[in-house]
Amino acid sequence: MSVTPFQQRVYDAVSLIPVGQVATYRGVADQIGCGSPRAVGQALKRNPFAPKVPCHRVISADLTLGGFQGDIEGPAVRRKVRLLESEGVSFREGRLAEPYRVYKFGRK
DNA sequence: AGTCGCCACGAAG
DNA sequence: CTTCGTGGCGACT
Numbered sequence: 001m002s003v004t005p006f007q008q009r010v011y012d013a014v015s016l017i018p019v020g021q022v023a024t025y026r027g028v029a030d031q032i033g034c035g036s037p038r039a040v041g042q043a044l045k046r047n048p049f050a051p052k053v054p055c056h057r058v059i060s061a062d063l064t065l066g067g068f069q070g071d072i073e074g075p076a077v078r079r080k081v082r083l084l085e086s087e088g089v090s091f092r093e094g095r096l097a098e099p100y101r102v103y104k105f106g107r108k
Numbered sequence: 109a110g111t112c113g114c115c116a117c118g119a120a121g
Numbered sequence: 122c123t124t125c126g127t128g129g130c131g132a133c134t
Contacts, residue, residue, distance in 0.1 A: 006129070025117055029128090036128035037117040043129080045116050060117065067116025077116095 001048045006034070010043040013105065017057045020088040021103040022096065026061040031105040037061070045070055056080045057087075057103075063096040 003011075009032040017023045025037035034040065044055045045067070056079075060066040067073075068080035081091050090097040 004130080034128065038115055039128045039130080041116040046130080062118080070116075072116055
């Protein structure tokens with residue numbers, strides 16, 4: 001499987017997200033030094049390390065769900081929410097209920 | 109090799 | 122709500 005260095009960075013950063021917390025595409029992008037969260041989204045969509053990387057812990061910057069397994073909505077997203085709630089992250093009406101659960105990557 | 113279009117976003121209008 | 126900007130990648134030429 002061909003994995004570009006950029007994607008490697010993305011997966012590595014996502015792997016750093018602790019259980020019970022979530023990160024935003026923007027946060028990941030900023031952390032790896034990329035100004036385009038969309039690139040991160042693409043990388044996760046193409047995520048060759050599906051179970052290895054907790055892509056379900058990555059949400060949109062405005063605390064909406066974002067997508068999962070290639071869909072921005074549908075059963076996959078439903079599963080994503082359930083997983084997050086399983087880890088202690090609550091969602092309400094498709095949005096993160098507790099914003100303080102957003103992980104800040106070292107926050108510097 | 110270069111070029112085009114697409115994307116699970118974000119900020120601005 | 123809609124539109125533009127941005128960065129990177131797959132597919133086509």
